[in-house]
Amino acid sequence: MLYRFSKEMLEVLLVHPGGPFWAKKDDHAWSIPKGEFTEGEDPLEAAKRELKEETGIEASGTFIALTPVVQKSGKNVFAWALEKDTDPSLIISNSFSMEWQPRSGVRATFPEIDKASWFSIPEAKNKIVAAQFALIEELASKVL
DSSP, X not given: OEEEEETTEEEEEEXXXXXXXXXXXXXXXXXXXXXXXXXXXXXXXXXXXXXXHHHOOOOOSOOEEEEEEEXXXXXXXXXXEEEOOOOGGGOXXXXXXXXXXXXXXXXXXXXXXXXXXXXXXXXXXXXXXXXXXXXXXXXXXXXX
16 A cells, blocks of 8 residues: 655555446446465565556565454455555556446456545545445554
């Protein structure tokens, strides 16, 4: 999770998932950039790789470990915070393909992330998926 201080206010960078399922969803639809890591892969290295794949952002510096959370799907989310400012309009995401429209037999390609934005902590709490809410609270408790 990238964070910055803008006018002395803590902000976090969240990403909005691409694809037709998320197209009209906003509140409680945003997320930290995240993904899967393979067996034996260091979770922090996987987090850096996923950030690069989903946003084009290279991550280096002093990382703050955050307590893992479990999403509704049962997926464990391991997260680290890094203070780094970036322009969300420059985000470059990888893509995925899926059958769209359902049962049409036609595959379409979508960006994994269709947009990114900086949010204040109160805004982020309204935008982020519920399971990741604790990550924002923990970050705020560690850097404020």
